[in-house]
Amino acid sequence: MLLTLDDVHTYYGKSYILQGVSLEVNKREIVALLGRNGVGKTTTLNTIIGFVKPRTGKISLDGVDITAMQAFRIGRLKIAYVPQGRHLFPKMTVLENLKTGMIHTSRSGALDRVFELFPNIRGKLNQKAGSLSGGEQQAVAISRAILKEPDILMLDEPTTGLMPLFVASLQEIIAKLNAEGMTILLVEERVPFALALADRVYFMVKGRVEHTATREELQGRKDIFVRYLGIEV
Amino acid sequence: MPEWLLNVLFLLMNGLIWGLIIALIALGLSLIFGVMGIVNMAHGDLYMVGAVLAFYLIPLLGSFWLALLVVPLIIAVIAAPIERFILRPYEGHHAVTMIATVGISFILQQAALATYGGIPKKMADPWDVTFNLFGVSYPGYRLLIAGISIVILAAIWLFLYRTSYGVLIRASIQDKNMAAAMGIDVNRVLIGTFVLGSVLAAIGGVLAAPITQVFYLMGADVALLAFIVVIIGGLGSLGGTLVAALSLCAIEGVMSAVLNPTLSKAAIFVVMIVILMIRPRGLFGEAEH
Ligand SMILES: Nc1ncnc2c1ncn2[C@@H]1O[C@H](COP(=O)(O)OP(=O)(O)O)[C@@H](O)[C@H]1O
Ligand SMILES: [Mg+2]
Numbered sequence: 001m002l003l004t005l006d007d008v009h010t011y012y013g014k015s016y017i018l019q020g021v022s023l024e025v026n027k028r029e030i031v032a033l034l035g036r037n038g039v040g041k042t043t044t045l046n047t048i049i050g051f052v053k054p055r056t057g058k059i060s061l062d063g064v065d066i067t068a069m070q071a072f073r074i075g076r077l078k079i080a081y082v083p084q085g086r087h088l089f090p091k092m093t094v095l096e097n098l099k100t101g102m103i104h105t106s107r108s109g110a111l112d113r114v115f116e117l118f119p120n121i122r123g124k125l126n127q128k129a130g131s132l133s134g135g136e137q138q139a140v141a142i143s144r145a146i147l148k149e150p151d152i153l154m155l156d157e158p159t160t161g162l163m164p165l166f167v168a169s170l171q172e173i174i175a176k177l178n179a180e181g182m183t184i185l186l187v188e189e190r191v192p193f194a195l196a197l198a199d200r201v202y203f204m205v206k207g208r209v210e211h212t213a214t215r216e217e218l219q220g221r222k223d224i225f226v227r228y229l230g231i232e233v
Numbered sequence: 234m235p236e237w238l239l240n241v242l243f244l245l246m247n248g249l250i251w252g253l254i255i256a257l258i259a260l261g262l263s264l265i266f267g268v269m270g271i272v273n274m275a276h277g278d279l280y281m282v283g284a285v286l287a288f289y290l291i292p293l294l295g296s297f298w299l300a301l302l303v304v305p306l307i308i309a310v311i312a313a314p315i316e317r318f319i320l321r322p323y324e325g326h327h328a329v330t331m332i333a334t335v336g337i338s339f340i341l342q343q344a345a346l347a348t349y350g351g352i353p354k355k356m357a358d359p360w361d362v363t364f365n366l367f368g369v370s371y372p373g374y375r376l377l378i379a380g381i382s383i384v385i386l387a388a389i390w391l392f393l394y395r396t397s398y399g400v401l402i403r404a405s406i407q408d409k410n411m412a413a414a415m416g417i418d419v420n421r422v423l424i425g426t427f428v429l430g431s432v433l434a435a436i437g438g439v440l441a442a443p444i445t446q447v448f449y450l451m452g453a454d455v456a457l458l459a460f461i462v463v464i465i466g467g468l469g470s471l472g473g474t475l476v477a478a479l480s481l482c483a484i485e486g487v488m489s490a491v492l493n494p495t496l497s498k499a500a501i502f503v504v505m506i507v508i509l510m511i512r513p514r515g516l517f518g519e520a521e522h
Contacts, residue, residue, distance in 0.1 A: 051410045071413035072420075081414050089407040091469075092400070099397065100404050100415040148415070 002027045002152055002183050003048070003079075008057030010040075010047045017043045018054065019207035025152065030174070030184040032194035035204030036229060041187040042084050044204070045154050048185075049081045050074040062151065076104055080145035084156040084187075086137045090130030094121055094140055097129045101147030114143040117173055134161040138170070152183040159190050171196060191225065203228035234367055241487055243371070248486020249479055250375050253382035254437045256478035258455060259462040260389060260471065261433030267406050267469045268426040270327055271320060274334040277456025278341035279308060279431045281449060283438025285349050288356050288447045297359035301381070304439050305432040312431035316424045324423075338452075345449035353446035378440045385436065390471055402426060406469065454498075458482075461505050467518025477516060 003025040010018035017040050025031045033041050046052050048059055050071035059067045066074050080101075089097050102110060115122045118139040124132065129140055138158060145153055155174070159167045167190070174197055178184050188194040194201065201218060203211040211228055218224060225231055234242075262276045283304055290300040315337060323329040362373035393399040404412040405422040413419050437455070445451065462481060466473030481501050488497035508516065 049414050051414075071410070072416055072418045075414045075416035083411070083414075087408055087411045089404045089411070091407055092403055096400050096403070099400050100412070100417070103397070103401070104416050144415070 001025070002029075002062055003185065004058075004060045005044070005048070006058040006060075008044075008047060008054045008059060010043055010052055010054045012043075012052065017207055018047060020057070021047075021204070021207070021209055023202050023209050023212070025183060025185055027151070028178065028181060028183055029199050030178050030186060030197050032186045032188055032198035032201045033204060034188070034191065034194060034201055034229060039204045040207045041204055042156055045081065045083070045156050045185070045187060048154065049079065078149070078151040080148045080150035080153050082138075082141045082145045082153070082155045082158060084160070086141040088129040088132075088137055088140055088144070090128065092129055093126050094129055094132070095125040097140055097144050098125075098147060101144040105147065105149045107149075110147055110149075114147060117146075117176070118143055135163060135166040138162060138166070142173070146177065146182075150182065152185060153177065154185045154187075156187045157189055158186070159188065159193055167193065191229065191231070239367055239369060241490060242367070243369070244486045244490050245483055246371070247375070248483040250379050250382075251441075251486065252479035252482030253379055253386070254441050255455065255458055255462055255482055256475045257382055257385060257433050257440075258437040259459040259466070259474050259478055260386070261430035261437075262456075262459045263463045263466075263468060263471075263474055264426055264433075265430035266463070268402065269320070269330075269423055270325070271334065271427075272327070272331045273430070274331060274456075275315075275338040275341060276334075276430070276434050276459065277452025277454075278338045278345075279312070279434040279452075280438040280441070280455050281345060281452035282311070282341055283308060283435030284442040284445075284447045284451060285345050285438075285449070286435070287439040287442040288349070288354065291356070291359055291442075301436070301439055304435055308432050308435040309428045312428045313424055315431075316427035320427070321420070321423070342449050342452075349447075349449060351449060353448035353451075355446055356443050358443050372444075374443060378444070381440060385433075386471075386475065389433075393471070458501070461501060465505055465508050465515050467512075467515030470515070470517035473515060473517030 001024055005021050005023050008018055008021045021044055033044065035041050043052065047054050050066070050069060054067060057067070058065060061077055061079055064077070066077070089100065098111065098114065120136060121139050121143065124136065129137065132140065158170060162170065171193060174184060186194060186197065195215065195218065198215060200212060200214050202209050205228060211224065213224065222232060258276070258280055262273060265271055265273050286304045286307060287300050290303055291297050294300050294303065319333050319337065320330050323333060358372060358374040360374045360377055363370040364373050364376065393402060401417050402422055404415065405417060405419050409419050458481070462474060462477045465481070466477035481504065484504060485497050485501055488500050492500065512518070
């Protein structure tokens with residue numbers, strides 16, 4: 001088990017957001033976390049990475065208890081995060097943004113690997129990250145994350161605001177990273193995108209994980225999507 | 234060269250040299266605000282402490298250069314615990330941290346009053362060489378101040394924009410959470426920034442001590458000017474800080490030829506108001522994304 005959440009409860013001030021989230025991600029798996037807007041998917045990822053601390057429950061990463069660990073210490077482990085809205089460092093150049101991914105892993109040739117996946121950003125290294133298009137920003141955000149050489153990559157709604165062409169190539173890139181051994185925890189609004197990639201799906205409802213199913217188990221089960229997401233797939 | 238023009242030229246030079254000192258101080262203020270979100274009301278008093286320490290240490294150590302090295306170390310030892318034990322516990326509570334720095338300001342002032350005393354004192358130029366400019370002698374120490382300030386400003390620029398530490402600091406300014414997610418120990422950046430900002434104020438104090446009156450309340454005017462410079466220059470813009478400091482001090486210097494000191498200070502406020510009416514984010518301030 002690479003990542004485990006065991007009955008995690010998280011508050012934002014007085015608002016009780018995560019009301020007992022338990023989930024598991026195995027090595028080399030692609031796991032999708034689905035749920036309607038506002039059920040707490042982003043909060044789950046923010047709790048894992050340490051931006052917000054759970055009040056109770058336990059989170060472990062590769063056997064290490066990271067529940068109470070300071071965010072920057074979690075940041076130095078083999079986990080990387082591409083948050084909703086990308087959160088690049090907007091006034092820094094693309095290259096400087098990428099360098100933040102290499103603080104603890106700097107290795108020559110690492111950048112070339114990123115340029116292979118995202119050829120477009122090679123020509124924009126000296127541009128301010130904030131001035132890039134949505135697709136380019138997403139490319140930089142993912143590059144910055146994978147430069148950390150994580151075992152597990154968490155992506156929060158990576159397709160938001162992308163043109164269809166980008167969405168298709170993003171799907172290929174995620175599949176490729178996974179094929180090379182990277183574990184993926186994906187939060188995604190576009191259900192077909194998530195289903196095309198995920199080995200397993202968790203459904204969240206109001207701060208809880210209510211159901212889990214493998215891709216095979218979901219074949220032909222429209223009722224599950226209606227029940228947990230309120231949509232027809 | 235007619236005498237009036239010579240006068241204006243010298244006032245302009247004095248103004249520009251003050252501008253460089255103010256730029257150092259304002260840069261410290263701007264860094265502390267930019268990284269920590271703290272409006273440091275004690276910044277001018279750290280400048281004062283720097284000047285008071287210089288007043289004692291330059292004669293005591295017998296070397297201006299040694300004092301320029303030792304004073305920042307002393308200030309670092311004072312500033313680090315202030316950040317760690319007074320400001321850190323209230324991180325993100327802007328009103329509280331601001332009031333805390335008002336308290337620190339009083340403590341520093343009273344400490345200076347109790348030890349140094351309440352009477353303004355003048356100290357000798359540490360480098361009493363004069364240069365002949367247009368047939369008039371000009372104190373070499375002022376040119377030395379200019380040189381030192383320019384070197385320090387350039388070093389800070391290189392540090393922020395050309396080193397990997399600079400990347401860590403700027404990343405922390407722009408997005409603390411993501412900086413942490415990349416493994417950056419943001420708390421260390423915070424304490425480092427507070428120390429660096431305080432040291433810049435104190436260096437300003439050391440440089441200014443010989444050309445002004447050393448006085449336990451000397452920080453007030455300078456802090457006000459530094460605040461104005463930061464606002465006009467645009468937050469987070471190093472170039473803006475420098476341009477604003479130089480032009481404001483040059484204006485104040487030249488104005489003092491025709492206006493009394495109070496009115497020439499008022500002139501600066503007029504400049505600030507006009508600039509902010511035209512560019513609310515300051516000369517070099519960037520628009521919100
Ligand atoms: N910083 C915050 N402070 C208070 N409430 C928040 C904060 N962030 C999110 N919430 C609330 O927490 C709930 C879950 O949000 P989120 O995790 O972003 O949901 P999702 O990603 O599933 O759309 C929402 O009701 C949202 O309004
Ligand atoms: Mg979300």
